[in-house]
Amino acid sequence: MRAVRGRGVARPPGAARYEAAFLVAAGCLAIASLASGWMVAGAEGLVGVTVTVCVLTLLRLARDRLPVFPHPPPRPGLAPRHDPYSRYRGLYNRLSWGQVSAPHFDRNTRPALTRVTAARLLERRGIDLEREPPAAREALGDRLYALVDPARPDATDRAADAVPLGEVARLVQRLEDL
Incomplete structure (x- = not known):
C-alpha cells in the first residue's frame, strides 16, 4: 500500500484504476450535462451547467484536502459485548x-x-x-x-x-x- 499524496493515508492496490474510472465517468457526465443545458436553455443553460460542474469540482478538491479525523470513541453508556458485568447491567436495568x-x-x-x-x-x-x-x-x-x-x-x-x-x-x- 502506498500513501496518498498530501493525506498520509495508505491506499489499497488498484485504487488508481477506480479513480481513473471515476474521472472518466465524471467527464462524460459533465459533457452530457453541458450538451443538455445548451439544448434546453441555450447559452444560459450552458453557463448554469458550467457553474454547477465547477462548484462540484471545487467541492471534491476541498474534500480531498480536509484532514482525516479518527472515529469518535464509543459512547460511555453502551457496554461492550465482552463486558463481564453486562448481565449485571441488564438486571439493574x-x-x-x-x-x-x-x-x-x-x-x-x-x-x-x-x-x-x-x-x-x-x-x-x-x-x-x-x-x-x-x-x-x-x-x-x-x-x-x-x-x-x-x-x-x-x-x-x-x-x-x-x-x-x-x-x-x-x-x-x-x-x-x-
Whole structure:
C-alpha cells in the first residue's frame, strides 16, 4: 500500500484504476450535462451547467484536502459485548424499570425477582416457589410473597403506582436472611 499524496493515508492496490474510472465517468457526465443545458436553455443553460460542474469540482478538491479525523470513541453508556458485568447491567436495568409503574414492574422487575427468589428458596429451604406456594408464603410473609407470586396476574392499569423500592429492599433483605 502506498500513501496518498498530501493525506498520509495508505491506499489499497488498484485504487488508481477506480479513480481513473471515476474521472472518466465524471467527464462524460459533465459533457452530457453541458450538451443538455445548451439544448434546453441555450447559452444560459450552458453557463448554469458550467457553474454547477465547477462548484462540484471545487467541492471534491476541498474534500480531498480536509484532514482525516479518527472515529469518535464509543459512547460511555453502551457496554461492550465482552463486558463481564453486562448481565449485571441488564438486571439493574430491569429492576430500575420497576419504579415507573405497576405494569413495568410486572413485565420487567417481577420476573427477575421471582427467579432470584425461587432459586434462593430452593437452595436454602428446599421450597419450590411454583409447586409449594403455601410454604413459600410462610417463609417470606404475605406482603413479600405478593411481590413474587407466580400466579399473580400482570397489572394492566398504567396509572397504577409501582411497588415502592422499600418493599423490594425488604424482599432482598429477607432473601439474604434465609
